[in-house]
Amino acid sequence: MLQLNKYYNLNKNIFSSPDLEANRVGFGVALKDVGKTNKDVVALCCDLTESTRIIEFAKAYPERFFEIGVAEQNLAGIAAGMALTGKIPFMASYAAFSPGRNFDQIRVSIAYSNTNVKIIGAHAGVTVGPDGATHQMLEDVALMRTLPNMTVIVPADFDQAYAATVAATSFVGPVYIRLAREKTPKITTSTTPFTIGKANVYAKGRDVTIIANGPMVYEALVAAEALEKQKINVEVIDCHSVKPLDAQTILTSVAKTGAVVTAEEAQVTGGLGGAVAELLGEHMPVPLKRIGVLDRFGESGEPAELMKAFHLTAHDIQLAVHEVIARKNR
Amino acid sequence: MNNPFNYSTPMLKKTAHAIRVDLIKALAHAGSGHSGGPLGLADCVAAVYFYGASIDPHNPHHPDRDRIIFSAGHYSPVIYATLAHAGYVSINHFINDYRMFGGCLDGHPNFKTPGIETASGPLGQGTSQAAGMAAAAKLDKKEWRVWLFMSDGEQQEGQVQEAAMWMGFRKLDNVIAILDANNMQIDGHVSNVLGEKWIEDNYRNYGWYIITIDGNDMKQIMRAIDEAKEVRGKPTLIIARTVPGKGVKFMENDYHWHGKPPVGKEVTEALDDLGKEVN
Ligand SMILES: Cc1ncc(C[n+]2csc(CCOP(=O)(O)OP(=O)(O)O)c2C)c(N)n1
Ligand SMILES: [Mg+2]
Numbered sequence: 297m298l299q300l301n302k303y304y305n306l307n308k309n310i311f312s313s314p315d316l317e318a319n320r321v322g323f324g325v326a327l328k329d330v331g332k333t334n335k336d337v338v339a340l341c342c343d344l345t346e347s348t349r350i351i352e353f354a355k356a357y358p359e360r361f362f363e364i365g366v367a368e369q370n371l372a373g374i375a376a377g378m379a380l381t382g383k384i385p386f387m388a389s390y391a392a393f394s395p396g397r398n399f400d401q402i403r404v405s406i407a408y409s410n411t412n413v414k415i416i417g418a419h420a421g422v423t424v425g426p427d428g429a430t431h432q433m434l435e436d437v438a439l440m441r442t443l444p445n446m447t448v449i450v451p452a453d454f455d456q457a458y459a460a461t462v463a464a465t466s467f468v469g470p471v472y473i474r475l476a477r478e479k480t481p482k483i484t485t486s487t488t489p490f491t492i493g494k495a496n497v498y499a500k501g502r503d504v505t506i507i508a509n510g511p512m513v514y515e516a517l518v519a520a521e522a523l524e525k526q527k528i529n530v531e532v533i534d535c536h537s538v539k540p541l542d543a544q545t546i547l548t549s550v551a552k553t554g555a556v557v558t559a560e561e562a563q564v565t566g567g568l569g570g571a572v573a574e575l576l577g578e579h580m581p582v583p584l585k586r587i588g589v590l591d592r593f594g595e596s597g598e599p600a601e602l603m604k605a606f607h608l609t610a611h612d613i614q615l616a617v618h619e620v621i622a623r624k625n626r
Numbered sequence: 627m628n629n630p631f632n633y634s635t636p637m638l639k640k641t642a643h644a645i646r647v648d649l650i651k652a653l654a655h656a657g658s659g660h661s662g663g664p665l666g667l668a669d670c671v672a673a674v675y676f677y678g679a680s681i682d683p684h685n686p687h688h689p690d691r692d693r694i695i696f697s698a699g700h701y702s703p704v705i706y707a708t709l710a711h712a713g714y715v716s717i718n719h720f721i722n723d724y725r726m727f728g729g730c731l732d733g734h735p736n737f738k739t740p741g742i743e744t745a746s747g748p749l750g751q752g753t754s755q756a757a758g759m760a761a762a763a764k765l766d767k768k769e770w771r772v773w774l775f776m777s778d779g780e781q782q783e784g785q786v787q788e789a790a791m792w793m794g795f796r797k798l799d800n801v802i803a804i805l806d807a808n809n810m811q812i813d814g815h816v817s818n819v820l821g822e823k824w825i826e827d828n829y830r831n832y833g834w835y836i837i838t839i840d841g842n843d844m845k846q847i848m849r850a851i852d853e854a855k856e857v858r859g860k861p862t863l864i865i866a867r868t869v870p871g872k873g874v875k876f877m878e879n880d881y882h883w884h885g886k887p888p889v890g891k892e893v894t895e896a897l898d899d900l901g902k903e904v905n
Binding site: 338359360362364365367369370371372373374375376377378379380381382383385400401404405408409410 | 736737743744745746747748750751752753754755756757758759760761762763765766784785788789791792
């Protein structure tokens with residue numbers, strides 16, 4: 297049995313039948329909660345109020361909700377203007393359109409000006425499913441990660457999205473939070489610690505380090521559990537903050553294991569895989585295999601079907617672990 | 627809060643002239659930058675800073691100040707020259723350090739400069755930020771206004787239309803926008819590139835109150851500012867028809883002067899022209 301780090305107080309039934317909930321729902325509930333105590337919080341949305349879950353806030357505090365219409369460039373600018381006036385704006389749309397459509401506005405009005413705007417990119421990744429490639433945003437992490445002043449968070453599940461939203465509210469500066477549409481297993485609980493920039497080590501191991509974020513953290517844990525039965529001892533790191541990257545936690549782990557697999561539901565180029573490769577390349581070159589989307593666009597399909605087709609499953613992570621261990625031992 | 631200068635018409639004319647002279651000097655010293663638009667808009671910018679807006683140059687972050695937004699950042703010569711004359715930065719610093727490494731007066735505006743409210747350069751971005759500020763002011767029941775300078779080429783940006791539509795729909799009457807209708811952009815006359823009649827029509831359709839003036843006539847500018855301040859229930863657009871390159875004969879109405887500074891003999895000629903203008 298994989299030993300889970302008690303410090304994180306993870307869900308007891310991760311490996312039996314975990315409850316399912318979309319992380320965007322965690323965001324929606326959290327925004328409503330922070331809006332209750334913090335009157336500076338305002339919310340803006342581009343005609344996607346229901347699916348981005350901004351609706352919770354909009355219903356509770358209609359005077360602090362701003363419908364922008366289908367205009368994502370305007371969304372980013374208005375949010376920046378409100379931040380310059382002392383507000384804490386949460387601006388939400390699908391990641392395909394924000395930051396997909398409005399990168400220039402995010403770059404200048406938000407990142408360069410260091411305005412206190414929180415950008416919610418919903419429905420990211422291939423698991424958007426049948427809508428197809430146009431709506432399956434895979435490049436958002438890379439786009440946001442290259443911007444100075446920007447913080448980039450990819451929550452693993454419902455409770456972590458809640459925690460990330462709370463943390464982003466009190467954090468001063470631009471934050472990008474990436475959310476998925478699908479219901480995914482609940483791994484964390486309401487008492488799981490969360491600090492921006494601090495990776496969570498859910499399982500300690502000595503043979504290999506798996507660094508994952510978003511819904512791929514669950515796949516990583518399932519892979520680690522299966523590998524444990526094959527006598528391969530895995531360290532599992534939930535790297536929810538792609539930027540700032542927790543270099544210390546990663547390097548400490550890799551110094552011990554000497555082999556790494558990354559796992560994410562985004563382009564590995566510029567994504568978590570890219571970030572980890574940059575870090576290791578410079579400081580600690582070891583065998584590395586990156587699981588994620590490999591320089592291709594998405595396509596229509598059911599989420600589970602797409603995860604398989606794009607090699608984003610626990611099984612794919614297991615194969616990658618075997619590969620890096622073999623390379624390490626060569 | 628009030629305007630701390632509250633200049634008379636002759637004082638405003640004199641100040642606009644000094645702004646033109648100094649921006650030519652700074653451009654000449656920098657060896658790069660935009661001449662045409664900034665010269666044309668100097669009268670309007672001077673009128674806002676020295677007559678219309680509630681500001682405090684000694685306390686640029688005063689919470690009740692009006693926000694003055696320049697959406698087209700290439701107008702930085704006239705912006706900085708005006709900030710210098712208003713006391714936000716020194717005139718020497720402007721003339722000697724404009725566009726220089728290590729200074730606080732980059733080619734396009736940003737927060738290094740006291741008095742600057744938004745970074746700009748990519749056209750259109752100031753419009754939405756102005757909208758956000760105005761909406762936030764309404765939410766907080768604040769009295770201050772947003773003054774938004776825009777260019778005519780910039781109207782072609784989708785973001786400008788998005789923002790104008792939103793401000794009109796939300797009846798943000800704390801916004802006074804001033805459009806530099808100089809009929810100039812990089813590739814030629816705005817009227818030839820994409821037409822210009824639709825600009826006014828669009829704002830009217832978006833629910834704006836519209837005032838059209840000669841943007842180089844100080845009396846008309848002052849009257850338009852007074853009128854705009856009385857408007858309720860609508861944002862106001864002042865369409866200021868200006869002469870790009872105003873005051874420097876060889877630059878006037880020639881779009882080739884959109885993005886370059888005078889060099890060599892052109893500098894003395896430009897300053898001579900401006901000298902004649904004042905006499
Ligand atoms: C988003 C964006 N696209 C292109 C440019 C390049 N550009 C700078 S000024 C300008 C001309 C626009 O015309 P206008 O703003 O009316 O300038 P004027 O010639 O009147 O000074 C262009 C295309 C830019 N700064 N931003
Ligand atoms: Mg123009």
